[in-house]
Amino acid sequence: MKVLVCISHVPDTTSKINFTADNSAFDKNGVQYVINPYDEFGLTRAVWLKEKQGASITVLNVGNKETEPTLRKALAIGADTAIRVEAEPTDAFFVAQQIAAVAKEGGYDLIIAGRESIDYNGGQVPGMVAALLGWPFVNACAGMEANGDTYDFVREIDGGKEKLSASTPFVVAGQKGLVEEKDLRIPNMRGIMQARTKPLEVKAPVEAVNKTQTGAFSKPAPKSAVKMVDAENMAELVRMLHEEAKVI
Amino acid sequence: MSVLVYLESWEGKFKKNTWEAATYAAKTASMLGTEAIGLCIGKLDEDASEAGNYGLSKVLHLEGDAFNQFDANVYGAAIAEVAAAQSANTVIVSATFNGKALAPALSIQADAALLSNVVALPENASPFSVKRGVFSGKGFNVLTSDAAKRIVLFVPNSIAPEATGGNASVEGTSAGQGSISPVAVKEVDRVKGKIPLPEAERVISGGRGLKGPENWGMIEELAEVLDAGTACSKPVSDMDWRPHSEHVGQTGIAIKPNLYVAVGISGAIQHLAGVSASKTIVVINKDPEAPFFKAADYGVVGDAFEVVPKLTEEIKKFKAAN
Ligand SMILES: Cc1cc2nc3c(=O)[nH]c(=O)nc-3n(C[C@H](O)[C@H](O)[C@H](O)COP(=O)(O)OP(=O)(O)OC[C@H]3O[C@@H](n4cnc5c(N)ncnc54)[C@H](O)[C@@H]3O)c2cc1C
Numbered sequence: 001m002k003v004l005v006c007i008s009h010v011p012d013t014t015s016k017i018n019f020t021a022d023n024s025a026f027d028k029n030g031v032q033y034v035i036n037p038y039d040e041f042g043l044t045r046a047v048w049l050k051e052k053q054g055a056s057i058t059v060l061n062v063g064n065k066e067t068e069p070t071l072r073k074a075l076a077i078g079a080d081t082a083i084r085v086e087a088e089p090t091d092a093f094f095v096a097q098q099i100a101a102v103a104k105e106g107g108y109d110l111i112i113a114g115r116e117s118i119d120y121n122g123g124q125v126p127g128m129v130a131a132l133l134g135w136p137f138v139n140a141c142a143g144m145e146a147n148g149d150t151y152d153f154v155r156e157i158d159g160g161k162e163k164l165s166a167s168t169p170f171v172v173a174g175q176k177g178l179v180e181e182k183d184l185r186i187p188n189m190r191g192i193m194q195a196r197t198k199p200l201e202v203k204a205p206v207e208a209v210n211k212t213q214t215g216a217f218s219k220p221a222p223k224s225a226v227k228m229v230d231a232e233n234m235a236e237l238v239r240m241l242h243e244e245a246k247v248i
Numbered sequence: 249m250s251v252l253v254y255l256e257s258w259e260g261k262f263k264k265n266t267w268e269a270a271t272y273a274a275k276t277a278s279m280l281g282t283e284a285i286g287l288c289i290g291k292l293d294e295d296a297s298e299a300g301n302y303g304l305s306k307v308l309h310l311e312g313d314a315f316n317q318f319d320a321n322v323y324g325a326a327i328a329e330v331a332a333a334q335s336a337n338t339v340i341v342s343a344t345f346n347g348k349a350l351a352p353a354l355s356i357q358a359d360a361a362l363l364s365n366v367v368a369l370p371e372n373a374s375p376f377s378v379k380r381g382v383f384s385g386k387g388f389n390v391l392t393s394d395a396a397k398r399i400v401l402f403v404p405n406s407i408a409p410e411a412t413g414g415n416a417s418v419e420g421t422s423a424g425q426g427s428i429s430p431v432a433v434k435e436v437d438r439v440k441g442k443i444p445l446p447e448a449e450r451v452i453s454g455g456r457g458l459k460g461p462e463n464w465g466m467i468e469e470l471a472e473v474l475d476a477g478t479a480c481s482k483p484v485s486d487m488d489w490r491p492h493s494e495h496v497g498q499t500g501i502a503i504k505p506n507l508y509v510a511v512g513i514s515g516a517i518q519h520l521a522g523v524s525a526s527k528t529i530v531v532i533n534k535d536p537e538a539p540f541f542k543a544a545d546y547g548v549v550g551d552a553f554e555v556v557p558k559l560t561e562e563i564k565k566f567k568a569a570n
């Protein structure tokens with residue numbers, strides 16, 4: 001079985017987010033990059049598939065050379081091979097076409113991506129890949145179990161959960177629940193050593209267009225100073241919420 | 249060149265969220281100088297003509313065996329087919345769980361640009377541009393598309409539904425399932441009477457400061473008097489004190505209610521990323537140095553076990569008097 005895990009290379013969750021002086025781009029200065037947290041759940045789930053069912057794992061990023069340490073980290077966690085499609089990704093449709101092309105060529109049985117990339121928060125790429133390939137799609141996937149070629153899934157929905165099933169090939173956009181937080185694999189010394197010699201293939205992008213253009217960035221307006229209310233005077237808080245904030 | 253809006257229903261019923269989408273579509277249509285048409289999919293127990301009251305001129309209703317269960321690809325392709333038949337070049341979808349799942353498929357089937365995580369009405373008609381949230385609440389970005397067709401996936405609670413008093417006719421419509429093999433739905437498990445987080449107008453949230461799951465009674469009581477949803481910080485869901493679906497923040501659900509009340513939550517940067525878009529934030533924490541106070545509108549320094557029941561009492565009194 002061949003599993004393709006999509007890895008987005010994103011600023012660490014503690015990063016201070018700044019934009020360049022003309023607000024035209026994200027300021028990468030001093031930013032640490034990590035595997036997108038949603039993709040970490042998918043990667044660990046893929047490692048379990050490898051250990052229990054026997055699978056080979058390819059991790060894939062569409063990005064420029066600076067994403068390679070992130071791919072090496074995924075190799076250290078347990079992926080067998082890595083592919084980087086050499087391109088500056090600035091549009092979900094472009095990225096999805098690259099992933100779909102790699103998936104078609106490589107003959108994968110399933111694709112695990114994340115529910116959302118925490119940089120541009122689009123939540124679009126996995127569903128686009130599924131539609132481009134004509135494969136079933138499970139979004140916000142919080143559980144996946146294999147029974148031969150059929151898989152059972154748990155999907156988050158508004159106000160609850162859904163249990164689903166589908167046969168390979170399919171695409172899931174995963175999150176916590178694929179594995180639990182405590183089960184997330186982290187690279188150990190042996191994994192890091194092995195990752196250095198695992199194959200990382202650089203591919204040229206297939207021809208594709210962007211359907212959107214990223215314009216000016218801005219920051220949220222700063223909050224005005226907090227108003228402190230005496231813990232003994234909740235009537236005052238209720239009054240403020242009613243009269244000033246107008247939320248009750 | 250009309251605007252089409254997907255009017256989502258849950259178990260045959262519409263919600264406030266549906267009318268928010270209708271209002272979004274009506275306002276976008278008036279900006280583009282055209283009309284807005286609604287599309288309902290699946291069985292309905294309610295009268296879809298209600299959409300006229302939110303500015304739609306016509307509502308189409310698509311029914312059939314293929315649409316009894318939700319499937320991202322099936323729904324996406326069907327909406328694309330209806331959009332083509334109506335020559336709609338703009339489709340509006342609210343970013344509920346199902347909306348987020350179907351919009352990418354819709355954009356591929358319709359060969360349209362997908363503008364996602366949109367937080368306000370469109371800024372400009374030509375070139376079409378929107379304001380989207382990026383970096384998990386830490387920034388905004390103007391996203392433009394010159395594609396001939398586009399899908400706008402907007403964040404719930406970005407605008408308020410606006411009743412206009414108009415009327416809409418309801419007509420049946422059809423769309424095929426093509427060769428799509430859907431995901432089979434085996435079981436749907438919705439918690440009755442709970443307000444789904446992304447669309448809740450008020451949210452009461454508890455953190456590790458509450459010490460254990462047995463102490464959530466007071467959170468639920470406060471939520472009940474305020475008609476609010478309940479949420480929690482990540483460690484609380486990791487320890488299984490509360491279900492995963494209540495976890496808000498950078499790696500959980502991002503919300504933008506009118507009122508967010510954080511009880512016993514320190515205000516870590518990853519937590520703030522998912523809640524800082526809330527209109528009004530109230531923080532209750534026993535530590536005056538808790539970082540959350542810097543991001544709050546109203547703060548109360550005190551023991552949650554004393555403050556929360558008092559607040560609930562005062563709200564009950566307020567409701568009785570008003
Ligand atoms: C240096 C750099 C600059 C960028 N500049 C921009 C920009 O200006 N504007 C912009 O919109 N985006 C930009 N991005 C791209 C962004 O990271 C996404 O790849 C792309 O925009 C899709 O974003 P999304 O939020 O829709 O992804 P989502 O759909 O939210 O991502 C969901 C999942 O899809 C997969 N995925 C997403 N992107 C990739 C990828 N590149 N490679 C492999 N798997 C992926 C992951 O599994 C991820 O969890 C940039 C990325 C980098 C590294």
Ligand SMILES: Cc1cc2nc3c(=O)[nH]c(=O)nc-3n(C[C@H](O)[C@H](O)[C@H](O)COP(=O)(O)OP(=O)(O)OC[C@H]3O[C@@H](n4cnc5c(N)ncnc54)[C@H](O)[C@@H]3O)c2cc1C
Nearest residue numbers: 455456457481482497498499512513514518519534535552
């Ligand atoms: C990659 C990554 C992603 C993350 N994503 C998220 C996310 O999406 N969401 C999220 O929430 N966190 C996230 N976190 C975790 C985050 O960093 C914090 O650890 C977490 O938010 C802390 O939860 P807390 O505030 O409930 O607990 P604590 O930080 O332990 O805070 C408890 C608070 O309760 C107060 N308190 C104690 N007793 C009382 C009392 N009797 N009355 C009133 N107040 C009291 C304390 O003063 C303290 O401020 C993430 C972390 C990482 C590394």
